[in-house]
Amino acid sequence: MTNRIDQEDVAHIAQLARLSLSDEELIEYQSTLSRILEVIEVMNSEDLSSYPPMDHPLETVNLLRDDVVHQGLDREVVLAMAPSSEDEYFRVPRILGAP
């Protein structure tokens, strides 16, 4: 597997990650990500098919909580953190498009 990452890929990933990159950054990230990916490629030199993927170090299941109400946060506290709010709401610039 050789995934040479090109600048178009980098731009696409940046959009996915909600980052904007300058032209210099685009070049820098392209070369650095490519180098890191080369290091990562060593994994693929090994036949790992007999090793099942490990999602998580814990093997426990069912860590559940009782359906009991707990005290939350006061609205004043919550909205005081907000960069922008209006009345009892968080406020954001207009939204273009659905998720």
Next chain:
Amino acid sequence: MNDEILDWGIAELARRLESREVTTVEVIDAYQEQIAIQEPEVDAFLSLDLEAARRRAIDQDDRRSRGETLGGLAGVPIALKDNLCTTAFPTTAASKILEGWTPPYNATVVDRILAQDGIVVGKTNLDEFAMGSSTENSAYKVTKNPYDLERVPGGSSGGSAAAVASRMALVGLGSDTGGSIRQPASLTGVVGFKPTYGRVSRYGLLAFASSLDQIGPLTASVEDAALVAEAIMGHDPRDATSLQEAAPSLVRPLTEGVRGIRVGIVTNLVDTATPQVQASVLRAAEVLTQSGASVAEISLDELAFGLAAYYVVAPAEASSNLARYDGVRYGLREAGSTVEEMMIATRTKGFGPEVKRRIMLGTYALSAGYYDAFYVTAQRVRTLVRTAFSRAYEAFDLLLCPTSPTTAFRIGERSSDPVEMYRSDVCTIPSNLSGDPAISIPAGVDADGLPIGVQLLGPALSERLLFRAAYAVERGLR
């Protein structure tokens, strides 16, 4: 008197406070003086509140004089890595994106420290969002290694490590995702412990890579590390990945020795290190042998793949964990005419280059078409690493290796090459991938007088034995 106070460990400090040889206020004053001298040089802290610490000290002295029994960390000055939520201090993760944000809640570990009457003096510097091995990636300052101010203290818990090493705090708390407690401990000559995954609640720790992160102590001695670990471990209902097991007793068994314990030296990890570091590992092995342990060599070549797997898993989880910093609910907001423009502007301005690099890498590794090749493969490597450890633990009770292949490097020396920087963590990463506990113990200095650390690894939940062995190594090397 002050210098003497700074030399006391937690137990000794408790004895002296108990016997009224010293007051809590005198202790805090001694540390305050030390901070005043050291901090301008070392730059370990992002925020400090010695006024509040002093008020707490006065209160503790009052309670003591009324005959009250105080908690196990009474009077202990503690420095918290600034990725742990605190209501009394801003919590920034050394990022511009959270500048000035004060959480409305404490991390569980912070509540536990406070419940034991620990005195938080301040929050320490780190690589932004704990992404780094040198503490150079902070948006605010570069922390220096107290042994050589031209050098890094390691990272990402470099601020806590430097604070303890320069005796500005008796205890530091850090977080360890790929070695971020142990590597700076090693580079600054202190003890650093990463518990078994799930031992310590992650509630209130600003997540870097959720399946790898663990909080742990940085201290001057193994005994102090054991004391703090006891205080912060144990189940927390607010963290679904916290283990049900009660915190083990670690301090009492410290002196039980290591007679009959089988220790394996991981030769291929030793091979990654400089000759002086290698020599320290062998000295530690020698100490264990003399203490009655049987020591032999083992090569775990599979661990070499750990680095690659780590640089997929950690950025992948991070890319998702850091999505929430979008300018909507808290932290920085940069203007934009649409919500999307606002989010992009905020994140672009708020995150530093290393954080962006890892978000990009993680986003790429999870994106359509690459998930299986990267993420799933990395998960298979986690199984491979765990299998290698299981094999090792059939023959050995504990493993011994370097913590870091080198001693502290110069500021700026590796920051231009991320891949070189990533290699600093080759010996520490496998324990995060497997979720096993590990501890770094100071093991002398190199020719430049820079500290060297050796690392003991154990299987999951083996903390008692791990600390007994660490204690033996510490005593033998002293």
Next chain:
Amino acid sequence: MKTRATTGPAEGWEYVIGLEVHTELKTATKLFCGCPNAFGEEPNTSVCPVCLGLPGSLPVMNVQAVDFAIRVGLALDATIQRSQFHRKNYFYPDMPKDYQISQYDVPINAGGHLELPSGRVIGIERAHLEEDTGKLIHRGGHGRIESAEYSLIDYNRSGVPLLEIVSAPDIRDPEEAKEYVTELRSILVAVGASDGRMEEGSLRVDANVSVRPIGEAGFRTRVEIKNLNSLRSLVRALEFEGLRQVHLYDDGEAMIQQTRFWDEARSVTGALRLKEEANDYRYFPEPDLPPVAPDPDLIEDRRAELPELPSTRRGYLARVLPDLSDDLRETVIADACWPYFRAAIDANITPARAAARCANELTALLADIGVLTPARFVEVLALEDRGELGASQVKILLREACVDSTAVPELIAKLGLSARDVGAIKSMVAEVVAPFADEWERYLDGDEKIAGFLVGQVMRKYGRQISGADARQALVELGDEARKSAD
């Protein structure tokens, strides 16, 4: 599987519809935190670090949500399995973590089916747990997202537990889609998982719809219509969209896979402007949540406790009353009626009578049914079955038995409803009619209009005791007798 006459979007065409129903689960708290799961609270008051996605907060799964998911799964005959949460990553301001914790390749409920009243069986692909988002309010531009100047966010709904139930593309017309949602809703209510209030958003439907010429086997390109929040919009949106697609094919235009929304005001579906990367959700296993693996014993307990489902009641009705009309059947199997009907059948009341009294009288009385227990209901119906009370008397008695807890025999006496034979009714009619000699003569002469007047007079006096029909019957008989004796 039963076949059913379906209505295509146009001559020679049929619909292929699959539905994704999101139901809010009726837990006390949210899916991953202890905030109240309540509707209509003051904005941003049911919030905490977890459901606001504050740094350092962690989700912990609500046991009750799992329980509800299991119950729904069992009711849909799904396989309850060990399940894993995943993160669905995309940026949107109503979603505090900028990822949604949902289930992906291993949902808690896999497979299953749902039988419609028509007898048609709709496949269920999966029913999985996930968290809801906050609510957006658009300011300016008439409150529409596309033209708004800015938006406001209320996170009270953020983290409310949802069960997303995904059907197979087995639904064949808009009316059937409505039937499916109605049936699913009654199941969700029956197992206690949902309050079923569509108008409060506790049931929200996305529809995947395509069309194809009748007889064609494969599926054509589908369109997803988002957020259909009433049965009426569901049907109208599907009708519109089906026709739109047929017209596109007729015009030889290409059908593109897209997401559309239903514009209620203009009665059209419109294309939704989507984020370009919308389909790259970068799912990966949620590292903060261990898998949920329901205990087999718990599953068996829940299976045993499962309430009787509408389809079971229909099956029972099909045996005892095979000829019942669809409308009557659906009324009778409703939760409010069913216990009365079952009690009547168990007491050997004539099934048709039990069904009629449930569907007509009982349904009208439901609002203030008060002290009318199923046992009292049966007691009254038994009197009618044995011929001791007439239909109109039974109706009066049922009405009174709702508000007056007096034992039925005394209640009958109190109301003066003692059983009367035809003779008694006739003498009542004769008594009332006697002073109206002129009217009586005109009636005997064949003036049918005057009969209504005479019956009205009888009802004014004896209306509590006899029915209009009985009075008319008695009047007819008295008239016949009078004409006969005159001959």
